[in-house]
Amino acid sequence: MKILILCTCIFLLSWTVEIHGEEQSKKNVVCYFASWTVYRNGNGKFDVPDIDVNLCTHINFGFIGLNEDASIHILDSWESDGLEGIKRLVELKKLKSDLKVLISMGGWNEGSRTYSIVAANATKRKILANNVLSFIEERGFDGFDLDWEYPGLRGGDQAIDKDDLTALLNDLSDVLKPKGYILSAAVAGAVEKINIAYDVPKITKILDLLNVMVFDYHGAFDNFVGHISPLYPAEIDYKYSDNSTYNVDSGIQEWLHKGADPEKMNIGIILYGRSFTLADKTNTALFAPVRGGGIEGIYSRQSGILGYNEICEFHSATTYVWDDEQKVPHRIWDDQWVGFDDEKSIKLKIEYALENNLGGAMVWSLDYDDFKGICGHKYPLLTAVNKAFGNL
Numbered sequence: 001m002k003i004l005i006l007c008t009c010i011f012l013l014s015w016t017v018e019i020h021g022e023e024q025s026k027k028n029v030v031c032y033f034a035s036w037t038v039y040r041n042g043n044g045k046f047d048v049p050d051i052d053v054n055l056c057t058h059i060n061f062g063f064i065g066l067n068e069d070a071s072i073h074i075l076d077s078w079e080s081d082g083l084e085g086i087k088r089l090v091e092l093k094k095l096k097s098d099l100k101v102l103i104s105m106g107g108w109n110e111g112s113r114t115y116s117i118v119a120a121n122a123t124k125r126k127i128l129a130n131n132v133l134s135f136i137e138e139r140g141f142d143g144f145d146l147d148w149e150y151p152g153l154r155g156g157d158q159a160i161d162k163d164d165l166t167a168l169l170n171d172l173s174d175v176l177k178p179k180g181y182i183l184s185a186a187v188a189g190a191v192e193k194i195n196i197a198y199d200v201p202k203i204t205k206i207l208d209l210l211n212v213m214v215f216d217y218h219g220a221f222d223n224f225v226g227h228i229s230p231l232y233p234a235e236i237d238y239k240y241s242d243n244s245t246y247n248v249d250s251g252i253q254e255w256l257h258k259g260a261d262p263e264k265m266n267i268g269i270i271l272y273g274r275s276f277t278l279a280d281k282t283n284t285a286l287f288a289p290v291r292g293g294g295i296e297g298i299y300s301r302q303s304g305i306l307g308y309n310e311i312c313e314f315h316s317a318t319t320y321v322w323d324d325e326q327k328v329p330h331r332i333w334d335d336q337w338v339g340f341d342d343e344k345s346i347k348l349k350i351e352y353a354l355e356n357n358l359g360g361a362m363v364w365s366l367d368y369d370d371f372k373g374i375c376g377h378k379y380p381l382l383t384a385v386n387k388a389f390g391n392l
Contacts, residue, residue: 029055029360030266031365032366033048033367035079035085040301044297044298052378056382057391060101060184061102062365063105063110064105064135066110070124101141103144106146118168122167128171129168129174146168147185148185162197184210187213189215189248210265213362215364216274220274220294220304222290225286225288227286227339231249232325233246236287262356263358265358265359267353267362272300272340273307275304276294308380311338315331350385351388
C-alpha cells in the first residue's frame with residue numbers, strides 16, 4: 001500500500017511539473033493587424049481571413065484615433081465598419097477560444113500633440129477612459145492598447161508628458177481592470193526616447209503588457225546606411241556616439257535597467273525592411289552615404305520600405321549578406337540596400353528574449369510576412385517566432 005501511494009505521488013508530481021513547464025513555455029505573440037492593408041493590390045492585399053490565429057496569442061487592431069475633446073474617432077470608417085473589419089477581427093475568437101483581440105489607439109501617423117493635450121487634463125483623461133471602456137464593451141474586444149508615439153516628442157510636451165502618461169494609464173486601469181480587460185502599450189525602443197517618455201517603474205506596475213518597439217533605428221530619414229533592427233551594435237557604431245545604442249539589446253536592457261518587469265515585456269519583431277538608394281553603389285558598408293530611400297515596393301508603395309513578402313518574392317536572387325556583429329541580414333542589388341529580419345535573425349532575437357526572461361514578442365505587422373506562402377510555406381517569419389518560443 002505504501003509503495004502504491006509513493007508511486008502515485010511521484011506520478012502526480014511529475015505530471016504537475018510537466019504541465020507547469022508547458023504553461024511556462026507558452027509565450028505571448030502579439031500580432032498587429034494594420035487595417036489599411038485591405039486596399040493593397042495583388043498578392044499584397046491583406047484582410048482578416050488571411051490571419052492564421054494559431055500563430056498569435058493576441059491580435060491588436062490598428063488603429064483608432066483620438067480627438068482633443070477625448071472622443072474616439074475611427075480612422076477608416078469604411079474599412080472598420082463598412083467592410084466590418086472590426087467585427088470580423090473580433091469574431092476570430094470563435095476559431096481559437098484563448099485568443100485575445102485588442103483595439104489599439106494611436107500609431108505613427110497620429111503624432112503626439114493630441115495625446116499630450118488630453119493627458120494633461122484630468123477631466124479629459126477620465127472621459128477618454130470611459131470612452132475606451134464603452135468602445136471595447138460594445139464591440140467585444142478583450143482590451144486596449146495605447147500606441148502614443150511619443151510622450152514628450154513629435155508635438156508633445158517634454159515637461160509634463162511623462163507624468164501625464166502615467167496618470168492616463170492609471171485612469172484607464174481604474175475602469176478596465178475591474179472588468180477584466182487587458183491594458184497594454186506600444187513603447188519606444190530607443191534609449192533617448194525611453195528616458196524622455198516613460199516613468200518605467202510606475203507604468204510597468206499599471207500595464208499588463210509592454211510591446212517594446214526595438215526597430216526603426218535606421219531608415220530613409222538618415223543620410224547613411226543602417227539596419228532597421230540590429231540585435232547588437234557593430235564596432236563601427238561606436239564611432240558615432242548615438243548609434244551605439246541603436247539596437248535591440250540596448251533598448252531591452254534600458255527597460256530592464258529602469259525597472260520594467262521582464263515578464264510583461266514583448267520584444268518587437270519587425271516584418272518589413274528599411275531600404276536605401278546608395279550614393280555610390282560600390283560602397284555598401286554601414287554608414288555609407290545614400291541619396292534617400294530605396295525604390296518603393298509593389299505592395300507597400302512607399303519609398304524606403306519593403307515588406308518581407310516583397311523582398312522574398314521579387315529580390316531573392318540578389319546578394320544576401322549576413323552581418324555577424326549585428327546578427328541581422330541585408331540584401332544588395334544595383335544601387336539598392338535593404339536591411340530586414342529573416343528566419344535566422346528572428347530565431348536569435350527570440351533566443352535573446354528567452355535568455356532575458358521576456359514575456360513574449362510583438363510583431364508589426366501581419367501583412368508584411370509571406371502570408372500567402374509565395375516563397376515557400378505561409379508565414380515563415382511568424383512561424384519562426386512561435387517555433388523559437390516553443391509555442392508550436
